Amino acid sequence: MAVIPLPDAVRKSLRGLYAITPDCLAANVLLDRVRAALQGGAAFVQYRDKGGDTTRQAETARALLALCRQFGARLLINDDLALALAVGADGVHLGATDGKLATAREALGGARLLGASCYDDFERARAAAALGADYLAFGAMHPSSTKPLAVRASPSLMTRCRAELQVPACAIGGITVENAAPLLAAGADLLAVISDLFEAPDVASRAAAYYQLFEENARDLPQSTTF
Numbered sequence: 001m002a003v004i005p006l007p008d009a010v011r012k013s014l015r016g017l018y019a020i021t022p023d024c025l026a027a028n029v030l031l032d033r034v035r036a037a038l039q040g041g042a043a044f045v046q047y048r049d050k051g052g053d054t055t056r057q058a059e060t061a062r063a064l065l066a067l068c069r070q071f072g073a074r075l076l077i078n079d080d081l082a083l084a085l086a087v088g089a090d091g092v093h094l095g096a097t098d099g100k101l102a103t104a105r106e107a108l109g110g111a112r113l114l115g116a117s118c119y120d121d122f123e124r125a126r127a128a129a130a131l132g133a134d135y136l137a138f139g140a141m142h143p144s145s146t147k148p149l150a151v152r153a154s155p156s157l158m159t160r161c162r163a164e165l166q167v168p169a170c171a172i173g174g175i176t177v178e179n180a181a182p183l184l185a186a187g188a189d190l191l192a193v194i195s196d197l198f199e200a201p202d203v204a205s206r207a208a209a210y211y212q213l214f215e216e217n218a219r220d221l222p223q224s225t226t227f
């Protein structure tokens, strides 16, 4: 299926619910749940698949991209720059062991998004910002059943991120609708969520509750956000 590219202005406005796909779901179930998240207002989807079946990953990534396009949402690929480029995704998210940010930035060009995991490390965030990351992810904000061993991070890192780096901040780890408002107040532009969203009995309603939180906590975007 042909994929229509998003205008740069839309592509780079960075605020909203960032729905990260859970492991171990059949492709049709995954797509149904992601569709529901998009119906509820998720602005970003990250395809995170640790399974290693590259044929399935490419097929699923293409299907997710087509779905995101229907809703004007953006698809990022976790870990895998080559897959992101191969399917024409809107960007890639890289952690500490996923390759160099500089290489990804160059390969992605200016129009696609580069996200970087910064954990609890502000100096890592500073370096990632200097290398051109479009958003900086801090976590885990709360204990996470998806990643129980994740290091814990303070929401104040996001406050510093906005103030000192002027790069959008992403909160991740154990986020729920119930605990999200203080994260937005601390400076989160993106809320990256797996279990609270995708394990909800009604994924669309859960996504809509996050959307509502963003509406209630509207504020100016960081200076570096491009329109």
Ligand SMILES: Cc1ncc(COP(=O)(O)OP(=O)(O)O)c(N)n1
Residues within 6 Å of the ligand: 018, 020, 046, 048, 078, 079, 093, 094, 095, 096, 097, 098, 115, 116, 117, 137, 138, 170, 172, 192
């Ligand atoms: C938005 C966002 N933030 C952090 C992560 C974690 O990335 P990483 O440290 O590479 O760990 P894995 O997701 O690969 O287990 C993320 N995926 N997305």
Ligand SMILES: Cc1nc(C(=O)O)sc1CCOP(=O)(O)O
Residues within 6 Å of the ligand: 117, 119, 138, 139, 140, 141, 143, 144, 145, 146, 147, 150, 151, 172, 173, 174, 175, 192, 193, 194, 195, 196
């Ligand atoms: C993938 C991931 N990275 C984290 C980090 O802290 O870097 S926490 C996490 C899991 C997020 O899933 P849930 O919303 O179910 O807690």
